[in-house]
Amino acid sequence: LPGDNTNRLGQRFNLLRGVTVLCPHLFETISCSPLSVRSGDRYIPTRAGSNWSINFHYANENCHSPSQNHKAKDASTESGKDTVAYAALLRNELLGAGMEAMVEPHADDRRQAVLTPSARSLFRYTVHTKKVPFDSDNDVSPYSLSPLSNKSHKLLRSPRKPARKISKIPFKVLDAPELQDDFYLNLVDWSAGNLLSVGLGACVYLWSACTSQVSSTPSCTTLVAVGTHKGYVQIWDAAGGRKLSSLEGHSARVGALAWNGEQLSSGSRDRVILQRDVRSPPGAERRLQGHRQEVCGLKWSPDHQHLASGGNDNKLLVWNSSSLLPMQQYSDHLAAVKAIAWSPHQHGLLASGGGTADRCLRFWNTLTGQPLQSTDTGSQVCNLAWSKHANELVSTHGYSQNQILVWKYPSLTQVAKLTGHSYRVLYLAVSPDGEAIVTGAGDETLRFWNVFSKTRCTKESKSVLNLFTRIR
Ligand SMILES: *[C@@H]1O[C@H](CO)[C@@H](O)[C@H](O)[C@H]1NC(C)=O
Ligand SMILES: *[C@@H]1O[C@H](CO)[C@@H](O)[C@H](O)[C@H]1NC(C)=O
Ligand SMILES: *[C@@H]1O[C@H](CO)[C@@H](O)[C@H](O)[C@H]1NC(C)=O
Numbered sequence: 001l002p003g004d005n006t007n008r009l010g011q012r013f014n015l016l017r018g019v020t021v022l023c024p025h026l027f028e029t030i031s032c033s034p035l036s037v038r039s040g041d042r043y044i045p046t047r048a049g050s051n052w053s054i055n056f057h058y059a060n061e062n063c064h065s066p067s068q069n070h071k072a073k074d075a076s077t078e079s080g081k082d083t084v085a086y087a088a089l090l091r092n093e094l095l096g097a098g099m100e101a102m103v104e105p106h107a108d109d110r111r112q113a114v115l116t117p118s119a120r121s122l123f124r125y126t127v128h129t130k131k132v133p134f135d136s137d138n139d140v141s142p143y144s145l146s147p148l149s150n151k152s153h154k155l156l157r158s159p160r161k162p163a164r165k166i167s168k169i170p171f172k173v174l175d176a177p178e179l180q181d182d183f184y185l186n187l188v189d190w191s192a193g194n195l196l197s198v199g200l201g202a203c204v205y206l207w208s209a210c211t212s213q214v215s216s217t218p219s220c221t222t223l224v225a226v227g228t229h230k231g232y233v234q235i236w237d238a239a240g241g242r243k244l245s246s247l248e249g250h251s252a253r254v255g256a257l258a259w260n261g262e263q264l265s266s267g268s269r270d271r272v273i274l275q276r277d278v279r280s281p282p283g284a285e286r287r288l289q290g291h292r293q294e295v296c297g298l299k300w301s302p303d304h305q306h307l308a309s310g311g312n313d314n315k316l317l318v319w320n321s322s323s324l325l326p327m328q329q330y331s332d333h334l335a336a337v338k339a340i341a342w343s344p345h346q347h348g349l350l351a352s353g354g355g356t357a358d359r360c361l362r363f364w365n366t367l368t369g370q371p372l373q374s375t376d377t378g379s380q381v382c383n384l385a386w387s388k389h390a391n392e393l394v395s396t397h398g399y400s401q402n403q404i405l406v407w408k409y410p411s412l413t414q415v416a417k418l419t420g421h422s423y424r425v426l427y428l429a430v431s432p433d434g435e436a437i438v439t440g441a442g443d444e445t446l447r448f449w450n451v452f453s454k455t456r457c458t459k460e461s462k463s464v465l466n467l468f469t470r471i472r
Contacts, residue, residue, distance in 0.1 A: 085156070092152045100151050101158040166406060166416040170447035171436075176200055181423055181442025183338060183355065183382065183398070184255045184269075184296040184312065188427035188440045193222050195238060196429070196438065198446065206238050223278070225264055227254025233266045235278055249274050249285055258298040258307065265307055267295025273309055273319075290317050290326040297340040301348075306366065308350055310337030316352045318366050328369050334358040341384040343409075345391050353381025356399050361412070375412050377405065382426045387452035388434035394451055396439055398424025404439060406451050418449055 091097040146153065178201040179187060187199035196207045204226055222238040231250035236243050252269035259265075265275045265288075273288035273295055288309075297310030306327070307319040316337045318328040335355030343349035348367035354360050359379055363372035380398035387393065391409045402425055404418040427440030435454055440446045 088155060089148075089152055092149060092155060098151045100154040164415070164453070166418070166451055167449070168416070168418055170418075170420060170449050172448035174446040174448075176440060176444050176446045179427075179440055179442065179444050179446075181426065183336070183380075183424070183426060184294055186256055186296075186427065188429050188438060188446065190429035190431055190438060191222050191224075191238075192432050194432050195222055195224075197224055197238075198440070199226070204236070225257050225259065225266075227257050227266055227268075229253045231268060231270065233257070233264065233274075235264075245278070247276065247282065247285075249276075249282075252294075255294065255296050256298040256309075258300050260300040260304050260307070265298055265300070267291075267298045267309060267311075269294040271295065271311070273298065273307075275307075286324060288319055288324060288326075290319075290329070291315060293336075296336060296338040297352075299340045299342055301342045301350075301366075302344050303347070306342075308340045308342065308352075308366075310340050310352060312336040314354070314358070316340065316350075316364075318350070328366060330362075330364060330371070332362060332371065332374075333360065335380075339381045339384040339395065341386050341393060343386050343391075344388055345386070351384050351386070351393060353377070353384050353395055356380040361395060361407075363409075373410060373412055379403070380424065382424055383428035385428055385430045385437065388430075389452055389454050392452065394428070394437060396425035396428045398426065402441065404437075404449065404451075416451065418451075420447060421445065 088097075088099055092099055148156075176198055179198070185199075189197045191197070194208065198205045198207070204224065206224065223244070224236045224238045226234045226236060228234065231248070231252055231254055233247040233250070233254055234243055235245045235247070250266065250268040250270050250272065254266050254268045256267035257264065262279055263275060263277050265273055267273045271289070271291045271293060273291075274285045275288060276285040288307075291309065291311035291313050292315075293312035295309055295311050297308075299308050300306070301308070305320065309317045309319065311317075314331065314333045314335055314337060316330040316333065317326040318330075320327045330352070333352065333354035335358035337352055337354055339351075339353030341351045343351065348365055349372075350364045350366050352362050352364070354362075356379075359377050359381065360374050361377055361381060361384070362374040364370070365372055377395065377397060379401045381395055382398050383396040385394050392415060393407050393409060395405050395407065397403050397405065402419070402421045402423060404421075404425055405414055406416040406418075407413070408415055421439065421441040421443055423442035425439050425441050427438075429438050430452075431437070433454070435452050436448055436450050437452075438446055438448050
């Protein structure tokens with residue numbers, strides 16, 4: 001813990017060093033403008049003498065803005081990007097496409113974007129007399145020797161957004177021996193204070209990523225709630241490694257927990273959700289009864305008003321604070337609902353995922369009770385989390401591909417697919433800075449991935465990666 005530099009990450013059972021161990025006994029993401037023909041006949045350009053690739057570079061050299069030059073240099077390191085720029089330039093010069101800005105296609109769309117327009121519109125016979133409007137902010141000198149049109153100059157100067165790249169390899173892999181392969185459990189969490197907790201066997205391991213930055217973390221006085229196999233909910237003081245209380249009330253294992261301020265909700269195999277204030281005396285808990293089988297997913301809404309719960313009865317329920325009966329009940333999933341996530345961007349938007357027999361991601365407007373989008377992911381959905389920084393979410397999967405998928409919302413286009421776990425990816429937690437995720441699986445590994453970037457081009461990222469590097 002604080003000041004401990006002796007962590008040797010990457011070794012088996014390395015979670016053990018410099019960590020607090022709690023032992024509570026047994027628990028659980030180019031369109032061409034119409035062809036402008038310059039005369040009433042087909043315009044068939046001659047390419048001879050047009051050393052396009054040379055001209056392309058010449059145009060870049062004529063660029064007076066140093067930052068633009070810099071950008072062009074940066075971009076030239078990526079041949080794929082230049083291919084797109086070159087293709088766009090050719091379309092401007094040969095087809096009169098009049099493109100003024102680079103459209104950076106998504107990696108998967110690139111082939112299509114480059115091929116489709118020419119295949120569709122090259123040599124099309126139309127008389128098109130649309131006058132290209134005079135562009136006042138053209139700053140190409142009339143005396144310019146450049147053979148390129150004004151539009152192409154603009155095109156070459158348009159800023160290029162770098163394509164979002166998500167690393168397909170985890171930046172850190174930790175061994176987590178005895179991490180159970182049980183769909184109904186939730187054994188990994190990452191606190192606001194940058195404390196990672198993992199339930200392994202009969203113990204909970206707490207690993208503090210914050211302590212390498214001694215200055216910026218006032219809140220390492222964290223409470224850790226642990227649900228046990230016997231139905232107890234234990235509250236531990238993370239800093240002291242001391243058990244503060246053990247709450248009774250459940251008659252079977254507690255597989256799901258969710259904090260809401262000082263309130264703690266617990267979901268159990270006994271089908272009941274108990275809600276209690278950790279400061280009040282025992283017996284003051286609220287009993288939420290609605291599920292007919294084990295409760296395996298529990299999440300509080302960002303506004304702290306609603307609790308969503310998922311169960312092995314294939315139901316997704318939404319509860320408010322004034323009733324002991326569910327406010328909403330969604331029965332569309334065809335398998336256990338463990339994956340639940342409230343959008344931090346849109347009030348009342350809830351996402352849920354179904355198990356092996358269902359495989360669907362579903363979205364709900366809980367303000368109106370209306371179902372929104374849904375998509376079949378092709379495999380069991382084990383967990384879901386939204387990005388804090390972009391309208392994207394990540395889902396982790398089990399049977400049969402054990403993959404991690406990053407989605408854009410609301411289009412539900414897949415931004416990335418990460419593979420590596422050899423067992424279903426049952427556990428997921430997001431770092432407090434919202435940039436990294438940690439995934440856990442029955443292959444007894446924890447994998448750390450950078451999936452949600454806060455900004456696109458920060459060289460010095462503030463991600464936990466740096467924290468880890470410093471620990472080493
Ligand atoms: C195009 O540029 C290359 C490289 O300088 C040169 O070798 C080639 O002869 C040029 N082609 C024409 C048609 O000017
Ligand atoms: C390009 O812009 C310059 C300056 O605004 C203008 O004089 C010239 O006619 C334009 N050239 C073409 C081909 O539009
Ligand atoms: C809470 O849910 C109950 C049960 O559906 C409903 O009757 C009640 O109006 C809701 N209360 C609020 C404040 O939304």
